Amino acid sequence: GQQLNQSPQSMFIQEGEDVSMNCTSSSIFNTWLWYKQDPGEGPVLLIALYKAGELTSNGRLTAQFGITRKDSFLNISASIPSDVGIYFCAGQGGDAGNMLTFGGGTRLMVKP
């Protein structure tokens, strides 16, 4: 199946720094979803985006649905140690049909 290009693959930052990660695709999507996965657990849905250009926040997290419908980004402001984990983007609909297509994940490590 098709893949989303998610970058960076990993980040090692200092507590308090802002973080930015993004996903790009050659296909258009109708929905972008961002998940966080803690070690040994299932992914947890953080933010869902449904409209091109939409900017949505959830606490210190902000995500945007790219205007071309082929990309999305996630920002985390003022990172804290519990932000550690793997962040996945997923696209749904459009060229991809109703199934989710996942990015490869961004592993975030936060140094206290």
Next chain:
Amino acid sequence: DGGITQSPKYLFRKEGQNVTLSCEQNLNHDAMYWYRQDPGQGLRLIYYSQIVNDFQKGDIAEGYSVSREKKESFPLTVTSAQKNPTAFYLCASSMRTGLGYEQYFGPGTRLTVT
């Protein structure tokens, strides 16, 4: 409270044995999914079911089988034909909201085959 449960959390089997992983949801979601995750990798779709008594193969269905006899339940059987079954298995479910589909995951089952 509502959610998706997978059991057991850890499962160990000998090579050549079939094993069934449980997935139950009480969210009243129509669609259910099984994914496989290998270390440091993303999620790959094994099977999905959009309605009771119907299911479709995903990207990596070989060596796996499923059933969907009840809306709440979507068990996955890892057969002896699966060449490399050791992995983290995730079940998910979804329903259409007013805007689109949101997919929610269970806590996962880590299967080790030796």
